[in-house]
Amino acid sequence: MEEEKKALNFIEQIIEEDLAKGLGKDQLRFRFPPEPNGYLHVGHTKAICINFGLGEKYGAPVNLRFDDTNPEKEEQEFVDSIKADIDWLGFKYDQELYASDYFDQLYDWAVQMIKEGKAYVDEQSSEEITAQRKNPFEDGIESPFRNRPIEESLQLFEKMKNGEFAEGTMSLRAKIDMKSPNMNMRDPVMYRILKRPHHRTGDKWKIYPMYDWAHGESDYIEQISHSLCSLEFENHRPLYDWYLDQIYDPSKVRNKQREFARMNVTYMITSKRKLQRLVAEKVVTGWDDPRMPTISGMRRLGFTPIAIKNFIERVGVAKRENMIDIQLLEFFVREDLNKISTRVMAVVDPVKLVIENYPENEEEWLETENNPEDENAGTREIPFSRELYIEREDFKEEANNKFFRLKLGGEVRLKSAYIIRAERVEKDENGEITTIYATYDPKSKSGSGTEESLRKVKGTLHWVSAKHAIPVEVRIYNRLFTIPEPDSEKETDFMEFLNPESMQTVHGFAEPSLKNAEIGHPYQFQRIGYFTKDRDSSEEKLVFNRTVTLKDGYKPE
Secondary structure, three states, X not given: OHHHHHOOOHHHHHHHHHHHOOOOXXXXXXXXXXXXXXXXXXXXXXXXXXXXXHHHHHOOOEEEEEOOOOOOOOOHHHHHHHHHHHHHHOOOOOOEEEHHHHHHHHHHXXXXXXXXXXXXXXXXXXXXXXXXXXXXXXXXXXXXXXXXXXXXXXXHHHHHHOOOOOOOOOEEEEOOOOOOOOHHHXXXXXXXXXXXXXXXXXXXXXXXXXXXXXXXHHHHHOOOOEEEEEHHHHHXXXXXXXXXXXXXXXXXXXXXXXEEOOEEEOOOOOOXXXXXXXXXXXXXXXXXXXXXXXXXXXXXXXXXXXXXXXXXXXXXXXOOOEEEOHHHHHHHHHHHHHHHOEEEOEEOOEEEEEEOXXXXXXXXXXXXXXXXXXXXXXXXXXXXXOEEEEEHHHEEOOOOOOOOOEEEOOEEEEOOOOEEEXXXXXXXXXXXXXXXXXXXXXXXXXXXXXXXXXXXXXXXXXXXEOOXXXXXXXXEXXXXXXXXXXXXXXXXOHHHHEOOOOEEEEEEEEXXXXXHOOEOOEEEEOOOEEEXXXXXXXXXXXXXXXXXXXXXXXXXX
């Protein structure tokens, strides 16, 4: 039992302690509360996996609640994308809820706080309020409106709600402690005037609750037992609890906030403001550009939900922030893709190969495995003919003994086909090879069982039949930034570290089975890497994105 306890992360230990103290297992409830002001990114995957993972572990419901308190930045597009991301990751939420569902209740509670002398209307600007808060080592200055009569604050607050004052002229503040070393407790703003339409409530409201006021009370309304958030909110916890004290009913579950370390990954940025800039300045094609660290970008690139979940599990739940090597994420992507990818042949930098002693009008269909890692994946047939395409880098006129691909006078095996020998080449006026001429051993066909078919040669090349090949556009994606931590250089704009070669487009040929490729299905282009069909594909043009390279020297500890 003691060994099992050690295996629990610190959040699970907190939950187990609460259960031991009398919290009913049926009272456990979690939530994932994104603000719909952008697309979810790699950092959010940790919060998603923690909350939904706890729901699965304890058989407890998990709400998806949108903290939609800022109509200036929030859109239905972001709501839809967040729901799609969670569905893609394979998690099921109990209820889809919104902080805006509770605007009336939050307003009523705010009125009650004014009546109890715990909140007041302030007529100062946000700049004046900030200046009066001073710093943690110096007492703040009380607002000249802090002790205004309760009835006056009530009347002004109602007029704020009715839209009778201009934006920025008034706010509602909680009356707490202007001397607190925690700056969040120095009479925080609860409501500000914002005459903007809301994506759900329309023009009903002219004032909107601040995040700190709405968030904890929403948790309470939903009876969330454990409000889990990142470490940046640790110093907000006293305010979270103070707000809860004002409305808490002892007959209900009292929610508690606990914090875990955010996840930072090398070569990625997770600031929504900076991601928005990449989109706005057209550095990328959109929020789901495969170079973006968004979940939709990773999905389009070809990452899998299982790989992301395995990555999060390996990273673990910690109290201290650290930087995770992107190669660990790519390791888990590669590990999963190896199990599930269909093996196909494609040539991304083609040069023609003519087998001179193969009959001109003959073709044959060779059986090959769809995935040797999966015995249930089956087989398919690929066409073979006299004229083929191979990779240009797979041939050299002259090469040393360490070059195990094709060279003049040398032999290689064409995968699933025959052993060939390069005899001569044809070049254009610039001296570039246009055609390689070869001969083949008709008795060396793979799987035929002949003595010649068992003959060993050092190199095996992939290929595509020129007669049957389909043209493909291949997008080779690399890291968006040139340094591991583009956000760490505070004196330099992160845009200066953009990688000019983050995407390269090449045109090649693929075997005809890829005509029926499905978007989202993983393919291994043999000897090249893992790819997936992009949504930019059409009947006239097939586009494939490289997800990751085939191999990497990285091995996780």
